Amino acid sequence: MNSLQGIGMTSQRTRGRMIERLREQGIRDERVLAAIAAVPRHIFVEPALSHRAYEDTALPLILGQTISQPYVVARMIELLLAGRGGLGKTLEVGAGCGYQAAVLAMLSKDVYAVERIAPLLSRARENLRQLRLSQVRLKHADGNQGLVEASPYDTIIVAAAAARVPQTLLDQLAPGGRLILPVGGGQEQVLSLIERTPEGFKETRFDAVRFVPLLPGVE
Template identity: 80%
Template sequence: MNGNGLLQGIGMTSQRTRARMVERLRVEGIRDERVLTAIAAVPRHIFVEPAMAHRAYEDTALPLILGQTISQPYIVARMIELLLAGRESLGRTLEIGAGCGYQAAVLAMLTRDVFAVERLAPLLARARDHLRQLNLGQIRLKHADGMGGLPEAAPFDTIIVAAAAAGIPQRLRDQLAPGGRLMIPVGTDPQVLCLIERGPQGFVESRFDAVRFVPLLPGVE
């Protein structure tokens, strides 16, 4: 299959199948058309394991290598929608836990200034390959411990974390620009989505949906 065929997909990975997934997200409550358009633009099937390609447009998390997962499309859309609410743009964005690169690709549909860190080198190598297929070279990837954020590129208007933390890392708070927002799953059982906003009087925290993410771990491998 040539590159164009790979991106368009056939059968269960076709553009039509992708459109049906987006319609399901709309029915499930995703309202921001910017987010739905971004999800529709990214061929999720190239980010999943080949044996799972036929399930790429189901609204479910799927397994990756090294015990990691590609997030459920609804959760990706929900987190980004909350980060965008009342704002024109995500602005300068940092993703913690790049994984296979799928969420970074969706973010790149909404802002041109995307940084992403991943602690697992084999997973990061796959993310690079996937994003190269989409010509998304503007996403700056780094093999690093996400617990520390990316201080050399801070501050960020948006930080999104794709793993659950026991608490909110202070270093991530510190890397938010004034008016910036941090979205992070917090807790063990249950986990909830936590939105941190850096306002003129300090940090404001809001809690949303119950979720299930792999844990945010320190170090690199």
């Protein structure tokens, strides 16, 4: 059995239990559940933690970063998909190890993912290469600036908390597009969904969350 399939604690059965937990936690969109079920999370975590890959928890990566909790990934994508046929062209800010980009690729026409930490981006490239996801394009860049050259985007998802919604990201959102990100600092972060309507930007706030801060520059 190859590394994509996994054995023991990374097997399909273990993955299935994670999907059932997500259902129990309120994730209802079967497209989201199928996308998460299709991605072998164990190849994205550190080898010593692969036996914990399908627990519903964030896990540490290199350089003090983390791979997001499966429920939070599912929740954000479900909010972005609600009432839509798909995610269209997607920008991910904070690619990390590439896990969320892989899930997004199951639901998007194209995924552009930016990451400010070069060694983490290299790890994401290695991980995604195993899955042969040709529609995912990675770039070493400051996520606060988005990725102007490929804009506008139907969907933007940000995996770090901003004190306020960056205007640069709003500017790169297509008409009818949706942007989701954690807004706030410290203990006071909430998921914020912004829709670009003919009348302007409409913001809806959802769950309290905990993310690392959205930092400027590149490393």
